[in-house]
Amino acid sequence: MNLLLLEPADFIAGDRVLLRDRRLTHMREVHRAEAGEHLKVGLVGGNIGSGQLLRLDATEAELQVSFDQPPPAKLPVTLLLALPRPKMLRRVLQTVAAMGVPKLVVLNSYRVEKSFWQTPFLEPSAIREQLILGLEQARDTVLPEVVIEKRFKPFVEDRLPQLAVGTCGLVGHPGDFPPCPRALSEPVILAIGPEGGWIPYEVDKLAAAGLQPVQLGDRILRVETAVAALLARLF
């Protein structure tokens, strides 16, 4: 937690917050913060700034806060991700938020196990929890938009072509494809497949919607690693 991320409900006055949850535990046990200290703070969806710890005990912490800087810029990217297995989903959500992806579409694919769609980690509150962890890590405040698309074909046929207009559309896919481009400044839509990859039908459908396959070498990476590697290379 490199940023103490605050919600409207934390405020007891215009410049005072009272914390009683995992953020209190983290300040006490990991950060070992003491009264008087200044901590980096941010307002969810707003600016970042500084908070002075007025008091801290086993049950609550009170801080005086001010916000004077904008959060870091987001990447100009929309990420389409085949639903990963639940444990990986949680980490990928953190990575997506930490790296500055503003919009994530979680998509079905032939190789996504049907049971993955039953995970409680897809509940909005569970998604938000992981995104917040990623924002705290990277000192960002703006939650990515997350869209769930349980049906591949209607999304890719009916909605993706409009999303892809005016962007560089890419599908990360191992195989005999051009290498992933570097240092782009234009907006990108990037699709990353499930374990085992997209099936050819899906690659064709994504291509018809304007997304061209690119590869990142012979090595098959875990989804979380592939997300970090592709984004770092693209921007």
Next chain:
Amino acid sequence: MNLLLLEPADFIAGDRVLLRDRRLTHMREVHRAEAGEHLKVGLVGGNIGSGQLLRLDATEAELQVSFDQPPPAKLPVTLLLALPRPKMLRRVLQTVAAMGVPKLVVLNSYRVEKSFWQTPFLEPSAIREQLILGLEQARDTVLPEVVIEKRFKPFVEDRLPQLAVGTCGLVGHPGDFPPCPRALSEPVILAIGPEGGWIPYEVDKLAAAGLQPVQLGDRILRVETAVAALLARLF
């Protein structure tokens, strides 16, 4: 597991292996393999190839194997990593092996908690276990060399300068530094700090040994994400 990685002890004949451990469980439960199927196989430290599953039951699997292709090329990099917390260490070892790092130096730093050095995950067998998982993921066979350096100063003063000769030496460090370069073809030594970063003394010492600070933007990334992002950008 995208590659069934075989050890000399698995062989019951020149082209036959018998498996009884987690690889058997994985073939049965995740891969749901059946007799007759062909699987990608590799020999630890050797070539990759194909294995035909001759029989498979609850206690053992027998395969006929042949090896005809070299493993994927490694990256021209030596990675210096401040010891991460134990849970992160395990994942980073997998990422390092999967991304093709041939040599990893795990190093002390002022901000590494002393207790981290007590973790059983630093035992050679535990390190090897995680590296194997990374190789299986990426379809590589060659174990990275892992060196443990519990004392920062003697390593950085006495051994690092020789390692850095003829390489591009870089320290990933947030701050007002040049951006991390892209698409290098020369050998690189890359140092990645602990949570909270290197302290200024350490950055100075690394610079004196030939490693210059570079940054990857305002966002503070988890070690595992930073490893993937920096390597993908550098090569």
